[in-house]
Amino acid sequence: MEARGIIHSQNITLLAVIVLSIMIALMVTTPDFLSKKRDSEVIYTNIGNRWHKIDLGAFSIETPSEFKYIKEQGIDSYVGLITNKIDTFYFDYGWYSNELDEQGFIRSYDTINGVPAITVFSKTGGAGVHIPKANEDNKLTVFSSTLHKELAFDIFSTLKISGRNGRTTKPLGExxxxxxxxxxxxxxxxxxxxxxxxxxxxxxxxxxxxxxxxxxxxxxxxxxxxxxxxxxxxxxxxxxxxxxxxxxxxxxxxxxxxxxxxxxxxxxx
Missing domain, CATH: 1.10.760.10 (Cytochrome c-like domain)
Structure with missing residues (x-):
């Protein structure tokens, strides 16, 4: 009886170790798993005229169909690239997104999807949009140094923040x-x-x-x-x-x- 009790106790201890190991493994792998799940849930929806909508969760944006999302590693923001391998723009969604207030930018206040925004372009190339209050304390910045200004503003005007409704207006432009x-x-x-x-x-x-x-x-x-x-x-x-x-x-x-x-x-x- 005593030996059987010791064996039973050892089995319980072994089972506890196995369960604890599984829990630790889950704790370690969950963030990466969730990250991969988020990327896999990026949705492309064709909208005609060889354009599609890219739903990135926090926001969506419409681009020519050859543009695709590429994941980037952010420290404290949701960041990424959208590119057709020739032209690229990046986005930064979080507390500390770039406010695009560098020297050389011509800035104008506008609204996109009913949300106040600052649109910018540079005489030497580059165009972007910064939304100071995209959702609660999060900011959103989208910028390209290579896209032609007209195409850039066509794309930026389609930005829609999740949970924010309103009429989309085209910022800046020719x-x-x-x-x-x-x-x-x-x-x-x-x-x-x-x-x-x-x-x-x-x-x-x-x-x-x-x-x-x-x-x-x-x-x-x-x-x-x-x-x-x-x-x-x-x-x-x-x-x-x-x-x-x-x-x-x-x-x-x-x-x-x-x-x-x-x-x-x-x-x-």
């Missing part, structure tokens, strides 16, 4: 790029004698002037400042603040005014 250039030329030709973008000169600074007033106010100040001063209290206060200096009248076209607004609203670093 209209913005051309408008920025034309608006800058108008500003340098007619405005910068009295105005700067970010500091007061003879007149007030003009960065985000439409956000600080409104479009109708801005157009009135350009095309009929005397009438605006008579009918708008804020314009009158500004007139007296700057020593009652008369503003020149410019009969800009609607397109020229739009170009000037694009330039004054953009953030160039």
């Amino acid at each position: 209209k913005f790029i051309q408008g920025f250039s034309k608006g800058k030329q108008l500003f340098n030709t007619n405005c910068n004698v009295c105005h700067a973008l970010d500091i007061k000169l003879v007149g007030p600074h003009l960065r985000n002037i439409v956000q600080r007033t409104n479009r109708e106010w801005f157009v009135g100040w350009i095309q009929n400042p005397t009438q605006l001063i008579k009918t708008n209290e804020k314009a009158a206060k500004l007139f007296y603040e700057y020593s009652e200096m008369k503003h020149p009248v410019y009969q800009y076209s609607k397109e020229e005014i739009e170009d000037l607004i694009i330039f004054t609203e953009a953030l160039e670093k």
Whole structure:
């Protein structure tokens, strides 16, 4: 009886060791298993015109069908590449995603899928989008240094964050790029004698002037400042603040005014 009891105790101990070993093995392998499962669940859905949607879990994006997801190892973010082996863009989803605020980027505020975003492009190549609050504390950055700007913004405009609903708008694009250039030329030709973008000169600074007033106010100040001063209290206060200096009248076209607004609203670093 005593020997049988010892054998029974040894069997229990051996079984416990086996169970513990299995549990340790599971604990070690589970994170990698879950990672592989997440990658295997990346879903490609054809949407016509030789494009497909890539569902990456945290968000989805639409690209030409030859672009494929490639896993990258992130330290504290969900990162990866999407490439057709010629052009590539990367994404970084997490707390510390690159805010794309480096020197040389022309930045503009926009919305993508109803979510506030910052879109950027560089004169020397490269375009990207940064969503400061993609979901709770997570940020999302998508950037390409090789894609043509038009294709890049076509792709970025399809971003949809999981759990966020809204209407998708196309950020930037050729209209913005051309408008920025034309608006800058108008500003340098007619405005910068009295105005700067970010500091007061003879007149007030003009960065985000439409956000600080409104479009109708801005157009009135350009095309009929005397009438605006008579009918708008804020314009009158500004007139007296700057020593009652008369503003020149410019009969800009609607397109020229739009170009000037694009330039004054953009953030160039």
